[in-house]
Amino acid sequence: MREWIKTADISSARADTALADGNILAARSHWLRAMNYYQASAFPFGPADDGYEGAIASMRRCAANYVRHATPRGEVVQIAWPGGYPLQGYFLPTPRATGRAPAVICVAEPGQRKEEFLYKAAHYARDRGIAMLAVDLFGAEADAAFEEVVGRRDLEATVGCMMDYLVERDDIDGDGIAILADGMRSSFVARGIAFDDRYAAAVCDGGLWDLHEREFLRDRVAQHDPSLKIRPTLSRAARNIKCPVLIPAGEPGWLEPARVTELYEQLKADGRDVTLKLFTNKETAVSEGHAGGPTLANEFIFDWIESRLGLTALHGRRWDAAARRGRDA
Structure with a gap:
């Protein structure tokens, strides 16, 4: 931890120097680098370890500086969640927008x-x-009781709170909001969008984990009483998701590819608007959260989001209009 923090401190100091010299782009680059090193220093440890809280506080400070010096300027925001545990988020507006803009909520898994x-x-x-x-689930305060929060039975309610925050902004198009859950560690985002039909598109597990878990438990019970074996049915969450869903998965991921495909086919057979993108071992986006090749995964994911929000044709018309203006000049 000590060496990572030392490296982070150096990058943070460089960012402050660059800012003082008026070199905003260089400062933002150094803040990003410092933020990553602070996070790396804290990752294997917990609040009881020396230096953990300091590393997290420094990471948040660098992230806040990065956001507030973005162009256009971003914001560090708080999102209300019942129970006295506000969530913290970073909001980055789009530089292209005239009027209300589409948005994507990027949710960190627990x-x-x-x-x-x-x-x-x-x-x-x-x-x-x-x-x-x-947004993540660590709360707005550095000493927030994260372990207690992730055990709350209403965890998926955060998804609605995030939407509530965005639709109240006067610079966001409430009909053009997507949500992205990075990784497949839980179905809390899928459960959240199942009972909030305001989302225009979602990138998450689509309820696959819930479906897999239901079938596993059903088969265990049937081993003791074969008469209880019933036809597979979708979970309540999977049945109620109304927006288009993209499920990005890696070949050596949380479930075998054949099992992921089998569960996906069940969703399709039930009429769900769902797309499966399975990154193979020949590609580099196969690990959890696509950490090995985030560029490959994110290009696919954001192209899909763009198309589902109806922006592809819109941007094409804008570019065609710009080209025509250039020719006419």
């Missing part, structure tokens, strides 16, 4: 941190004219 989205997803959203809200 245990992941929202700061990752600043380097993994922000520029893909920006380049497509999409505002981004990055």
Whole structure:
């Protein structure tokens, strides 16, 4: 931890120097680098370890500096969640917008941190004219009781709270909001969108984990009483998801590819608007959260989001109009 923090401190100091010299782009680059090193230093440890809270606080400070010096300027926001546990988020508006803009909510799975989205997803959203809200479940305060929160039975309620925040903004198109869950560690985002039909598109597990778990438990019970074996049925969450869903998965991922495909086919057979993208071992986006090749995964994911939000044709018309203006000049 000590060496990672030392490296992070150096990058943070370089960012401050660059800012003082008026070199905003260099400062933002150094803040991103420092943020990653602080996160790496804290990752294997917990709040009881020396240096953990300091590393997390420094990581958040660098992320906040990065967001507030973006062009256009971003914001560090708080999102209300019943129970006295506000969530913290980073909001980055789109530089292209005139009026209300589409948006994507990037949700960190339990245990992941929202700061990752600043380097993994922000520029893909920006380049497509999409505002981004990055949120995690660690809360707004450094000493928030995360372990207690992830055990709450209403965890999926956070998904509605994030939407509530965005639709109340006067710069966001409430009919053009997508949600992206990075990784396949849980179905809480799928459960959240199942009972909130305001989302225009979603990238998550689509309820596969819930479906797999239901079938596993059903088969265990049937071993003791074969008469209880019943036809597979979708979970309540999977049946109620109304928006288009993309399920990005890696070949050596949380389930065998054949099993993922089998569950996906069940969703399709039930009439769900769902797309499966299985990254193979020949590609580099196969690991959890596509950490081995985030560029490959994110290009596919954000192109899919762009098309589902109806932006592909819109951007094409804008580019054609710009080209015509150039020819007429």
